[in-house]
Amino acid sequence: MVASEAQIREWLTQVTDPEIPVLTIEDLGILRDVRHGKDGVTVTITPTYSGCPAMMAIRMEIVRALREQGVERVRVEEVLSPAWTTDWLSQDGRAKLLAYGIAPPAGKAQRKSALFGEPDTVACPQCGSERTSRTSEFGSTACKAMYRCEDCLEPFDYFKCI
Ligand SMILES: [Zn+2]
Numbered sequence: 001m002v003a004s005e006a007q008i009r010e011w012l013t014q015v016t017d018p019e020i021p022v023l024t025i026e027d028l029g030i031l032r033d034v035r036h037g038k039d040g041v042t043v044t045i046t047p048t049y050s051g052c053p054a055m056m057a058i059r060m061e062i063v064r065a066l067r068e069q070g071v072e073r074v075r076v077e078e079v080l081s082p083a084w085t086t087d088w089l090s091q092d093g094r095a096k097l098l099a100y101g102i103a104p105p106a107g108k109a110q111r112k113s114a115l116f117g118e119p120d121t122v123a124c125p126q127c128g129s130e131r132t133s134r135t136s137e138f139g140s141t142a143c144k145a146m147y148r149c150e151d152c153l154e155p156f157d158y159f160k161c162i
Pocket of ligand 1: 124125126127128129149150151152153154
């Protein structure tokens with residue numbers, strides 16, 4: 001039986017970000033394309049962040065998830081252009097991040113904040129307060145920054161707009 005591309009996408013919902021396991025690669029917006037040709041399945045992804053070691057794990061997970069379904073020939077291709085931005089996070093993905101306790105990126109990708117330093121207001125994922133301050137440029141991974149809420153005093157990760 002030849003699996004349809006829709007079926008393959010369905011199977012790929014098992015593949016999640018190893019650092020934020022509630023997010024599938026579809027939620028992240030890094031799953032660009034699925035093709036099923038004579039020579040097997042080609043999955044095209046765009047890495048979130050060139051320094052993310054998670055991408056290696058994600059590639060392996062894609063191959064594993066499809067092999068489990070009997071797809072023997074899997075190729076994972078990376079497309080670097082256009083570059084991934086946090087705008088590609090799905091609405092589902094944003095909701096899941098918030099439920100997971102990570103503030104989703106605020107608004108559009110903040111190319112300008114890289115120039116001017118400060119991001120827009122980041123709301124606390126615990127209590128929703130906008131009285132938050134950045135405690136560290138880098139959180140648990142390079143893709144996140146550490147914040148602290150001034151109201152409930154909880155520290156939290158913020159998924160940086162890149
Ligand atoms: Zn709070």
